Amino acid sequence: MEIIFIRHGQGEHTLNLPGSLHIQDPSLTQEGVNQAEALRSRFPLTESDLVIISPVRRTLETAKILTKDVSCRKIVSPLVSPRMFPQNPEWKTLPCDRMLDKGSIKKEFPSFTIDEVLPEELWTSGINTMPEQEFSRVAETFLAWCKSQQVEHIYVVSHDGTINSYREFIRGEKLTREDFLTDAGWVKQRY
Template sequence: MELIFIRHGQGEHTTHLPQSLHTSDPDLTEEGIQQASMLRKKFPLSEQDLIVISPLRRTLQTATIWTQGVNCHKVVSPFVSPRMFPQNPEWQTLPCDQLLEMNQIKTDFPDFHIDNPLPYVWRQGINTLPEEEFASLAERFLEWCEEQQKERIYIVTHDGTMTSYRQFISGAKLSRDDFPGETGWIKVQF
């Protein structure tokens, strides 16, 4: 199975660093919208494709733009929500990385299916989980991916999350230098 992790398009929270990181529920910028549109050419989709999306507005907007006109299966999952990389127990989740409430997602993105396997993960996300706890959830998520019986699954997520999963799957030691750019992507064989 091939997992293709795709970073969301440019969000408003990255335009005036570091102050903009304190923006709650940031949208995509105009540039982010253009980047998301370009995904249609890079990764053409069909109705058989499965897209797993982080429960933040910028990832949901990226997926909405990318999948426009294609009735593929879109699943929102906290297992691919923002994750700090590397982990630091003294850091806290920033306002820009707070998960949307399920009711808000249902209202704003009604054609997305919401995966709710563990309610506590929806409340806290995976951002600050210790490595052992993340590893347990990552294993559970990867088992779920296998159960979908797809040759390829696309995952619209965040740079730290992509790097955390990549490190977990490969066992290689990665750093922030391994982060992809906006709408950057990595393929992982699993």
């Protein structure tokens, strides 16, 4: 199985750092839309592909563009929501990284399926500040579920810290913030 981790396109929250990190529910910029359209050209998805999306507007918008006119499975899951990297127990979730509620997602992105199997607490707290040991258990469960889907390609549309966290878990080696993907960047991982 191949997992293609894709970082969302440029979001409004990155335009005027650090103050813009306090924007709630930021959308893609026009550049972010252009980047997502380029991703669609780079990755011509098929009906047999699976796309897993973080429940944050900029990832949902990126995935909507990426999957335009493709009737593949599109699942929104807090298991790929924002995650601080590296972890620091003193840090709090920034307004730009708060997840949308399930009702808003269903209304605004009706072609996406909500992962209803997960405990409700994951939909409220996500994985952003989850301690490493707990995240390792979540990552193991998530990756086992991915493998059980028996598809050749799984696309995960997520965030730089989340992607680094999963890459570290899969590869068993340390990464740094220098390993972050750029806007609309991607990396393939065999699992």
